[in-house]
Amino acid sequence: MYVIKASGAKELFRGDKLAATLKRVGLAKAKIEEVVNKVKLSLSRKPTSHEVIERALNYLQKTDVAAAARYNLKRAIMQLGPTGFPFEQYIARLLTAYGYDVVTNVQANGFCVHHELDLVAKKDGRHIMIECKFHNSPGLRSDVKTALYTWARFLDIKKAWEQEHGHTKEFHEAWLVTNTKCTADAIQYARCVGLHILSWRHPEENSLEKLIDQKKLYPITVLLSGNQMLFSKLIRAGFVLVADLAKVNLNELSRRTGLGGKRLYGIHQEAQALIKDSSPST
Amino acid sequence: MYVIKASGAKELFRGDKLAATLKRVGLAKAKIEEVVNKVKLSLSRKPTSHEVIERALNYLQKTDVAAAARYNLKRAIMQLGPTGFPFEQYIARLLTAYGYDVVTNVQANGFCVHHELDLVAKKDGRHIMIECKFHNSPGLRSDVKTALYTWARFLDIKKAWEQEHGHTKEFHEAWLVTNTKCTADAIQYARCVGLHILSWRHPEENSLEKLIDQKKLYPITVLLSGNQMLFSKLIRAGFVLVADLAKVNLNELSRRTGLGGKRLYGIHQEAQALIKDSSPST
Known part of the structure; x- marks a missing residue:
């Protein structure tokens, strides 16, 4: 067939x-x-x-609702795009859950030009500049050009703080975070220069989908009883993660979204089942 | 109005x-x-x-046919795209006319990864790696990311030859060539690191359109009596530049393209008028 x-x-x-x-x-x-x-x-x-x-x-x-959520995760992250919720905000939520202090849209001085950084994360005294690359089709991979420009940006910023006394604005790491896979060239280049890539299925033990799964940080777009309009309305009311949706009761959810009925009940039930049943796959 | x-x-x-x-x-x-x-x-x-x-x-x-060609030039370069003629081949023709030895699609070893270079040009003992960036809409500018990755590629290749004895594969310059404008950031970054940008209206005295105009290297898509189908057929027969078209006689043109009639006569006449009348604007 x-x-x-x-x-x-x-x-x-x-x-x-x-x-x-x-x-x-x-x-x-x-x-x-x-x-x-x-x-x-x-x-x-x-x-x-x-x-x-x-x-x-x-x-x-x-x-197996948890397996269903994991099966649907790649598509669900892509479906965040049309709701208007930025991918970098989702990554900020994810890193926060892992103990990072995260700031979005940071201006940074480079030696040559100013740069706008998607995210800056801090943990254990280490400062990380993060470039987020969102693709809206599963076939698109982040290629070596993306890794090259992220690294060149890091070098330009590094050159700026190296010339400062005290080095207060030092970045210790540069990361490229993307929702699809990277090309083999991009991974090889990143490993060689010391750029950290967080992407679909890479690095094997701490890939994007595993980090999400370990803390059950599924976006609501993973839920099968929703559709794009419902997702958009829930996200506008502040519900981006399945866990956010599961922890409020139905009355409050209805009050905060101005929605009601069978549809809202269904998605709320599904969210609760997923958070309750899903057992981290580690 | x-x-x-x-x-x-x-x-x-x-x-x-x-x-x-x-x-x-x-x-x-x-x-x-x-x-x-x-x-x-x-x-x-x-x-x-x-x-x-x-x-x-x-x-x-x-x-003023020459002024008409110059007025139509930006659009004409974009119209090369649908004919299937690659922008980098057109740039190769242009640089050859300025005395460069040009090779297309060159593999180069970097320290971290292999790179595919659009063009490598040589003149007066200087070797230049060239990244070509074609945009098919006048509103799209090459941005700082393009300048960043071109420069990171140059650095990776530089690091490879610096570790070789004899430095036989040294590149002395890196260029970014594009058919639209660049953003102010891209220009500032390029100037700062030493990357040469050749683009629409930049650098002022030797911009892309001026280099084309000074040697009358107009692509045939600049001719108003052509249409996309005719352009494609002429290019497949080896006529990419107005000058190529103007220097053959009509019989030979007909023989080599398998075309004839009023349409072919018209475009041939226009090509000859343009090459004859156009006075370089320098």
């Missing part, structure tokens, strides 16, 4: 690939084969890859 | 702005006011900026 990809190209449906993904998102071993078979049987005659994802999410949702 | 811009925004029609542009492209002083008035009178009730350009080109074409 062939699956039609977003690009229009055809690809054989591969149960082993879906099984590997389900394993990675932490679905219990005994359930993996069952879900793969159910997905396969439920597909239409000319399925799209979008349909495969929808079906898998559907079964995961009934089987 | 208002003019509707490509973005949909409205802007007052400004005769003084059009006059300044006509002066810059070298139209004789006595003619400027006449052309501005003719353009103004010929506009429809709800003119677009595209219409203003078309009308001005129309009158310029009858008044």
Whole structure:
């Protein structure tokens, strides 16, 4: 059976690939084969890859809500874009949960020009300048050019504070944070110069999705009972993370958003189930 | 009278702005006011900026073919894109005319990663690595990030050859060449680190459009009697520059392109008139 990809190209449906993904998102071993078979049987005659994802999410949702959230996470971060919530603000929330002091939109003097830094984070006396790179398509990778300009920016700022007495504005590290993967060249360059990359599946043990998962810092866009309009309204009312949504009661949620009804109840229930049931996959 | 811009925004029609542009492209002083008035009178009730350009080109074409070519040059370079002719190949032709030895698509070792360089140029014993940045919209400027990554690439390559004995692969200069303007930050950064920028209207005395004009190296897309299909066919047959087109006779042109008729005659005539009449504006 062939699956039609977003690009229009055809690809054989591969149960082993879906099984590997389900394993990675932490679905219990005994359930993996069952879900793969159910997905396969439920597909239409000319399925799209979008349909495969929808079906898998559907079964995961009934089987393991935490695995469903992890399966949906990459897409969910991309869906933050259309709600108007900036990716760097989400990363700021994430780093704060890991004990960093984070400031957004910082002006910094370079030797040659002024720079606008997406984030500045501090922890244990170390100061970090962070460049955030958001892509709105899963196929786009951050390439070596992004790593090169982030590093050149760091060098320009470094040259400025090295000429100051006292070095009060020193940055000890430069990070590039992105919601998709990076090219092999970008990773190699970053490792070589000492730039830290935090991205999808990299670095293996502390990749973006693992940092999110370990603290259950899922964005609300991971919830299957929402849609873009609902997400936008919730985010405008201050609910960006599933945990924020789960910890208020339904009355307060209704009061703060001006919303009500079955839809709000559904997403609130789903948020609570996810925060309660999800067991960190570490 | 208002003019509707490509973005949909409205802007007052400004005769003084059009006059300044006509002066810059070298139209004789006595003619400027006449052309501005003719353009103004010929506009429809709800003119677009595209219409203003078309009308001005129309009158310029009858008044001063070289000024018309210069007026149309920025758009013509952008129109090379859809023909499939790469911008870096056009820049290679330009630099060759100025006595540089130019090689395209060069692999270079960096200290951290391999780099693919758009162009490498040599002249008077100096070796230059060149990054070409093509934009397909006049509103897009090359920003400081482009200057930063070009410079970081240069540093990485520099670090590699500094560790070699003999320094045989040394680059003495790094250039960024782009078909639109650069931001003020990009120019400031480049000046500070020693990166050479060649772009629209910068540097003032040797900007891209002046280098093109001084040697009459107009791309054929500057010719008003062509359209995209004709341009593509001519370029596939090896005619990229107006000068290439002007120096063959019509029979040979017809033989080499497999084209004929009024259209081919018209563009050939226009090419010859431009090469004959245009007086470098230096």
